[in-house]
Amino acid sequence: MENQKDEQILDNGPFYHGTKADLQIGDLLTAGFESNYYPEIIMNHIYFTALKNGAGLAAALAKGDGEERIYIVEPMGQFENDPNVTDKKFPGNPTRSYRSQDPVKIVGEITDWIKLTDEELQSWKERLAKIRENPDAEIIN
Known part of the structure; x- marks a missing residue:
């Protein structure tokens, strides 16, 4: 299966998707929903x-009151570097962030990651609020 644009391997993964949604292995995540940061x-x-x-x-930043979850996902089609962080904010792709118009399939779930402290979470929420207040802020959709 070809997973990248221009036949250039972007990353071999594994890949992860963070959310507060309670999903099942085999579910497909698709585009077409409200942004967590720009509803x-x-x-x-x-x-x-x-x-x-x-x-x-x-x-941690996802909408909702559910438990924070990280799913292992498999891209079902082509994907690209996330232009919202790649080069626009960080040269290259040190965050190893990607996006796809094709679905990604949940193939597992992990429970071992470093969770944000309350102070770190508040700091991120304040950063996002400042970005939203900036009329020049742009999300590349």
Whole structure:
């Protein structure tokens, strides 16, 4: 299965998706839902990372009251570097963050990652609030 654009291998994974949703192995995650960070935007992509703790951050910041969860996911089609962090904020892709318009399939779940402290979580929420207040802030969807 070809998993990358331009036939260039971006990353071999494993890949992770952080959320508060209670999902099952075999479920497909798809685009078309509200952004966790910009609820007025319907996302054209599904996002994932090759870093467990990066997925943990996404889980901590996800909407909802559910338990933070990190799922191991397998891209079902092509994917690309996430332009919201790649080069725009960090040269290259040190966060190993990706996105796809194709579904990703849940193939497992992990429970061992470094969770944010209450202070770290509050700091991230404040950063996101400042970004939202900036009229020049742009999310590449």
